Amino acid sequence: MRALLLGLMLLCVLLAPPAYAVDAALAQRIAAGDNDEKVAVLAKIVAAADPKDIPFLQSLAEGTVTLDGKPVEITVNNRLRREIEGAIAALKLVDPDRTTRLAAAKELSGGAEPGMLPAVKKALATEKDPEIKPLLEAIMATLGIKSTDKAERLAAIKTLGASNSPTSRTLLAELKDDADVEIKAASQQALKAVEGRLAWAERAGLLFAGISLGSILLLAALGLAITYGLMGVINMAHGELIMIGAYTTYLVQNLFRAHFPGAFDAYLLFAVPAAFAASMLVGMALERTVVRFLYGRPLETLLATWGISLMLIQAVRTIFxxxxxxxxxxxxxxxxxxxxxxxxxxxxxxxxxxxAGAVLVGIGLLLAKTRLGLFVRGVTQNRAMASCVGVPTARVDMWAFGLGSGLAGLAGCALSQIGNVGPDLGQSYIVDSFLVVVVGGVGQLAGTVLAALGLGIVNKLLETWAGAVIAKIVVLVFIILFIQKRPQGMFAMKGRAVES
Structure with a gap:
């Protein structure tokens, strides 16, 4: 009997209509009133700032609430839906869960209604989180600037003047024609402070974008700095070696997705060596079968590698x-x-x-501290003498070309993370890679680094001034003039090109 009674009580609880925390009279006004009445009631619910009212608002947003045990259909238009969403966000400001409060504060930062001010004040009075509290203060200032109380408006202007938000700049700019002289002066002073900080933020963003572009150019040019800078080989298939690295990354990704979905986040750790190995093997095969017969004949090397680049592009189109x-x-x-x-x-x-920094350090150590690096530097500086002392120059050529090709594969792996991968991927970077190597100084890794970062930063600065196309043209003209004045690049030319 006791078990039966407990079962009946549980059934009654499950079947009982939802009980809302909101006052029954307010709920009735929501159901029976017009849109203005509904909005006024929502303002009272927000002013109460009780998160227990959220279930009622969520039911209201769905267009059905339960009153006296009966479901009541309510028409919810776009205006009312916006008001409900804002009310829910305002009530979430006092939710015990930090993640919920933070999400609500970020949502209201985009635009809060004056009726939400009581809920924001209540939340600010108890908020201790260092990330959420500044957001609430900014929301308070945004609402306070529309107040009829002068002291409250001045306090809001002061708060907005200490922020770094573009929204603050917009709000303060609206007060430039305010009738009150004191409000107008305070807003102009605050606006100047905000614009100064935003200008520095824009400069920081441009600098980062320039360094980011420079690091991509550096990755694309590092391999070319070896094959062209150290070995004197004009490899027009360098861009396609980048493409091979990108497609290898794509294959490793698909392998992990199909067979190791739980370890998908680790696929890039395996894609990096795979991309290096794939491009290196293709490069070594290219050197052994074609390039080795064309050393000292730059025009023939250029034409042969250009033809190979077309073959590689067509092969990728056929396969993928x-x-x-x-x-x-x-x-x-x-x-x-x-x-x-x-x-x-x-x-x-x-x-x-x-x-890019790690790859650069690795290449520097390899060339300076390893036996292969010693052989490469010896062959580069004096090929005949290196051969006389027993250095296997032909084998060194193969490994050096393979190293440069492997670095192109690493560039492709990196590029696959910031854009789509296609058969023409390498064509977008081959010209820029040659420009970086030539400007930096043929055979000089330090010059390659400075040229890549410099061209990246200059490109981004010019793009903000004249657009991407004009920026490319200006950079190209600058490089032409620079090479006319300093054909050896930033640093003195070294390598097999000097001997020839």
């Missing part, structure tokens, strides 16, 4: 199709870091900058 393929970022490379309002540094770009 002419359409671009999508390479997905691991979750730890998604999103970004907001250092200032409006300045977000994507994690993918940050990782690529760090990756």
């Amino acid at each position: 199709g002419a359409q671009n393929v999508q390479v997905e970022n691991p979750s730890w490379m998604s999103g970004g870091m907001e250092i200032l309002s409006g300045v977000v540094l994507p994690y993918s770009r940050i990782v690529i900058i760090a990756f």
